[in-house]
Amino acid sequence: MCRRNVGQRRGVSAIAGGAIVLAIFFMVIVPLVILMQNSYALFLNESNSRRIFDTDRMSESLTVGVSQDVITKKLTLLLSNDGPVNVRIVRVWAIDVVRQTSIPMAKPCLEGELLSLPPGGNGTLDVQTCVNGFTGIVQFLAVTERGRIFSSNKIYLKEGGLIDIVFPYTLTVSIINMKKGRMYEVYVTPLGNGKVSPEKFTHKATASNENVTVAFGIFPGNYSVALYENGKLVQIPEGNPQLIEVPDKQAVIFILNRGPIISLSLDVIIIAPKMVKEKSFFTVEVDVQLSDKANESVTITSVGNILVTSDLPPGQFSSDCSYYGGFSILPGEREIVALCSISVGEKGTGTKSIEISVPAGTIYGIGEESGISYTNEPESTTIKVT
Amino acid sequence: MRKGRGVSYVVTVAIMTAVTIALGLFLWGIVSGWAGVSAIGIVAETNKGIAQQRSILVVEFIDWGRGIVWVSNPGKVDLVILSCAIYPKSASPPPISYREIARVNASMNSAYPLEIGSKCQLVTGQKPYVIEIRAIASTIYNPNNPLENAQWMIMVRQNV
Numbered sequence: 001m002c003r004r005n006v007g008q009r010r011g012v013s014a015i016a017g018g019a020i021v022l023a024i025f026f027m028v029i030v031p032l033v034i035l036m037q038n039s040y041a042l043f044l045n046e047s048n049s050r051r052i053f054d055t056d057r058m059s060e061s062l063t064v065g066v067s068q069d070v071i072t073k074k075l076t077l078l079l080s081n082d083g084p085v086n087v088r089i090v091r092v093w094a095i096d097v098v099r100q101t102s103i104p105m106a107k108p109c110l111e112g113e114l115l116s117l118p119p120g121g122n123g124t125l126d127v128q129t130c131v132n133g134f135t136g137i138v139q140f141l142a143v144t145e146r147g148r149i150f151s152s153n154k155i156y157l158k159e160g161g162l163i164d165i166v167f168p169y170t171l172t173v174s175i176i177n178m179k180k181g182r183m184y185e186v187y188v189t190p191l192g193n194g195k196v197s198p199e200k201f202t203h204k205a206t207a208s209n210e211n212v213t214v215a216f217g218i219f220p221g222n223y224s225v226a227l228y229e230n231g232k233l234v235q236i237p238e239g240n241p242q243l244i245e246v247p248d249k250q251a252v253i254f255i256l257n258r259g260p261i262i263s264l265s266l267d268v269i270i271i272a273p274k275m276v277k278e279k280s281f282f283t284v285e286v287d288v289q290l291s292d293k294a295n296e297s298v299t300i301t302s303v304g305n306i307l308v309t310s311d312l313p314p315g316q317f318s319s320d321c322s323y324y325g326g327f328s329i330l331p332g333e334r335e336i337v338a339l340c341s342i343s344v345g346e347k348g349t350g351t352k353s354i355e356i357s358v359p360a361g362t363i364y365g366i367g368e369e370s371g372i373s374y375t376n377e378p379e380s381t382t383i384k385v386t
Numbered sequence: 387m388r389k390g391r392g393v394s395y396v397v398t399v400a401i402m403t404a405v406t407i408a409l410g411l412f413l414w415g416i417v418s419g420w421a422g423v424s425a426i427g428i429v430a431e432t433n434k435g436i437a438q439q440r441s442i443l444v445v446e447f448i449d450w451g452r453g454i455v456w457v458s459n460p461g462k463v464d465l466v467i468l469s470c471a472i473y474p475k476s477a478s479p480p481p482i483s484y485r486e487i488a489r490v491n492a493s494m495n496s497a498y499p500l501e502i503g504s505k506c507q508l509v510t511g512q513k514p515y516v517i518e519i520r521a522i523a524s525t526i527y528n529p530n531n532p533l534e535n536a537q538w539m540i541m542v543r544q545n546v
Contacts, residue, residue, distance in 0.1 A: 012399060013406035020410030024417050032421045039432040046436045057460075090494045091458075093447050101451025108456075108497060145494050147444040147460035 057146040059085045062117075064142050064152040066127075068162045074128040075160070077140055077152065081117035089115040089123075091143040094130040097154050098137055104130060109140070132160045167197065167217030169247050173225060174213040177256040178205035185228040186214065187241075194221025194246070207369055208295045209261055220246050227254045261295045261370040268358045268379035269334065275384040276354075278316075278347040284308075284340045284356050284383075288363050288376065292332030296369040299328045303337045304362040310354040312385065316345030317354065328368065337363055344385055352385040437463055437523035438538045443490065445517055446497050448472075448546050453502040455517065459490040464524040466490075468532055468539065470500050471518050472546065474511030479518060484532045489524065518543045 061083030067076050081087045093102055094109035102108070109130035115123045131138055140152040156163055173186050186201040196218045203212050226241030227234045234240050234256065242252050272284040286306055290298050308319040321340040329335050342354065357380035365374040442461035449456065455472075459465050467487040471480050487505045490498045500506045506517075519542045528534040 013403040016403055017406045017410055020407070020414060024414050028414070028417050028421045032425060035425050036428055039428050043432050043435050043439075046439045050439045091446070091497060093456075095447065096451070099451045101449050102447065106449065106452050106454060106499070111496065141447060143444075143446055143458070143494070143497075145460065147442060147458065147494065149444070149446060 053146070056085050057148060059083050060087050060144055060146060060148045062087055062089075062142060062144070062148075062150040064140060064150050066140065066152050066155050066162075073161060074126055075131055075157075075162070077125040077127050077142070078122070079115060079117060079125065079142060080122045081119055084119050086119065087117045088113070088145040089117070089125070089142050090145050092125060092127065092130075093141040093143070094127060095139045095141060096134070096136055097139050103134055103138070104132070108143075128160065131157055134160050167195075167219060169218050169220065169250055171196070171216040171218045171223070171225075171244075171246060172213055172251045173201070173216065173227075174211065174251070174253045175203070175227060175256065176211045176253065178203075178208075178210045178212065179229075179256070180205050180208040180210070183230050184212075185231075187224075187226045187228070188216050188218070189224045189226070189241075191222040191224055191243070194223055195219040196223065209369065218246050218250075222246075225252045229256075261367060261372065263367070263372045263374050264291045264294050266290060266298070266300075266363050266365060266374050266376040268363065268376045270356055270358065270379060270381045272356055272381050272383055275386055276344055277386055278344055281341070281343050284342060285336055286338040286340070286356075286358060287334050288329070288337045289334040290329045290331055290365075290374070294331040296367045297328050297330050298365040298367055298374045300325050300335070300337065300363060300365045302364045304359070304364075306338050306340060306362065307357045307359065308340055308342060308354065309357070310344075310352065310385075312344065312352050312354070313346070313348045316347065318343045329365075347385045354383040354385060356381050356383070434526050434535055434538045437526045438540065440492075441465055441521065441523050441540045443467075443519060443521050443540060443542045445519065445542060445544060445546075448502075448517065455500040455502060455506050455519075456497045457490060457500060457519065458494055458497045459492050460494050461492050464489060464491050465521040465540075466524050466527045467500065467505075467519060467521045469518070469520045470506035471509065472502065472506060472515050473509035473518075475514050475516045475545065477509065477511050480507060480509050482520070484520070484536070486527075486529065486532060490521070515546045516543060517546045 063080040063082055065078040067078050069076055077092065079089065090113065091108045092110040096103050109127055110125060114125060117123050127140060135158050137154050138157050139154045142150045171188065175184055178184060182205050184203045184205065188196045188199055190196060196216050201214045222245050224241045224243055236254060244252060267289040269287040269289060270284065271287065273282055276282050288300060303323040303325045306321050310317045319340050319342045321338050323338050324336060327335060358376060358378065360378045361375045363376040367374060440462040442459065443465055444458050444460060446456045446458055455470065466489055468484045469482045470487060471482060473480055488498060488500060502508050520539050522535060522539045526535045526538055
């Protein structure tokens with residue numbers, strides 16, 4: 001009886017110990033794991049939120065322009081949201097560019113909830129009060145709610161209004177022999193106190209050996225004039241960039257290292273069978289091809305007679321040619337200029353032949369850019385009659 | 387005698403049970419204490435990480451004429467600026483002393499001025515210059531020990 005009681009009570013401490021271990025597990029370890037998971041989730045959520053904010057911030061895009069109302073003559077900021085996210089303008093600074101200081105006072109020009117622009121939206125802000133009476137160069141900075149800063153162009157103001165500057169001199173820059181399809185940029189940079197407008201000119205050549213001349217309004221002073229071709233500084237014997245002093249020098253010419261357009265002979269291709277049988281009918285095609293080394297397109301203006309001769313007996317041979325002209329061919333291109341239908345009768349005894357010949361100058365073309373003449377070299381082929 | 391032997395068994399079991407419960411409660415206490423300390427540490431570290439994620443500082447404009455650096459805070463937490471230095475880009479950064487220079491509230495409604503000289507150190511030299519500002523979230527800033535959570539500071543460095 002006593003043994004049985006002892007055996008039953010032996011498990012009490014084991015049960016108590018097990019209960020405590022379970023209690024520790026569920027009341028301490030499990031909540032701790034849940035807390036860690038929760039903290040980690042909170043941090044991830046915050047990181048994600050920051051990532052979204054940074055992405056939105058970098059996606060902001062705003063064009064800031066300055067204009068003057070035609071009627072009221074008030075200076076106005078033209079704001080255009082060309083990005084994919086909503087942009088809210090919270091502050092506008094007006095900067096005296098020369099002194100690098102804010103105007104009119106040591107505080108922003110405009111502040112508060114100024115403007116909210118949806119993607120593609122435009123808006124205006126009156127900034128006349130910021131620049132009233134100011135003379136000098138001004139730049140406006142627009143600050144967005146996400147902390148991005150967008151700047152306007154630098155503008156000249158006289159007593160708070162835009163002025164039209166009359167430049168006393170004109171600088172002309174010529175670019176000779178441009179290559180078709182290339183982008184050319186001219187930069188005129190003041191070296192010191194000079195002033196020039198515009199400071200940059202961009203042109204894309206639409207034809208080979210194209211020439212262009214551009215004029216810049218300019219004040220006396222020293223300048224650097226540089227020419228870039230597809231973003232690379234062009235190497236020319238005269239040097240690039242060229243340093244000039246206005247008004248001593250008011251013209252710069254960049255002659256690119258390309259030869260002038262020269263006339264190339266037109267290639268003639270006669271497509272004819274090598275051999276024909278007597279009492280047969282066949283056609284001969286005459287093509288013209290412009291060399292791919294040509295620097296311009298050529299208009300084929302006229303096609304002369306193609307000579308078709310034969311030693312066949314009289315009355316046993318006839319030919320009729322059709323001629324095509326008045327079309328344009330590009331360098332490397334080939335077009336048909338004549339199609340001859342030839343009829344062969346009985347050849348009689350011996351070996352007979354038909355000769356197709358295109359004399360020199362039969363095909364005549366004019367260069368579309370240079371106006372120079374293009375003609376063909378003589379070409380012929382012989383067809384045996386069996 | 388038989389009766390006495392039975393009592394000793396009961397006492398033995400009771401003692402063993404008591405010892406087991408005592409040891410269990412002791413273990414529980416140890417584990418609970420460790421878990422509590424760990425939980426506090428985890429929460430604190432998470433809060434610091436989150437505070438850093440929420441910290442953003444922008445240098446809007448440097449007014450060289452008046453000697454003022456204008457900063458703003460588009461983030462979600464107020465910031466305490468601990469250092470500000472402007473120095474030539476080609477030179478090494480100057481030695482920095484960390485102290486509370488200014489507080490910048492988390493709002494883009496206003497910009498805050500930092501005066502060059504008194505609040506923002508200027509090292510003159512060859513242009514261009516670089517501005518370096520270090521700031522910490524006010525929620526994890528300890529005024530008695532500004533460098534306590536220095537690893538959670540943010541640094542703004544940009545050409546000026």
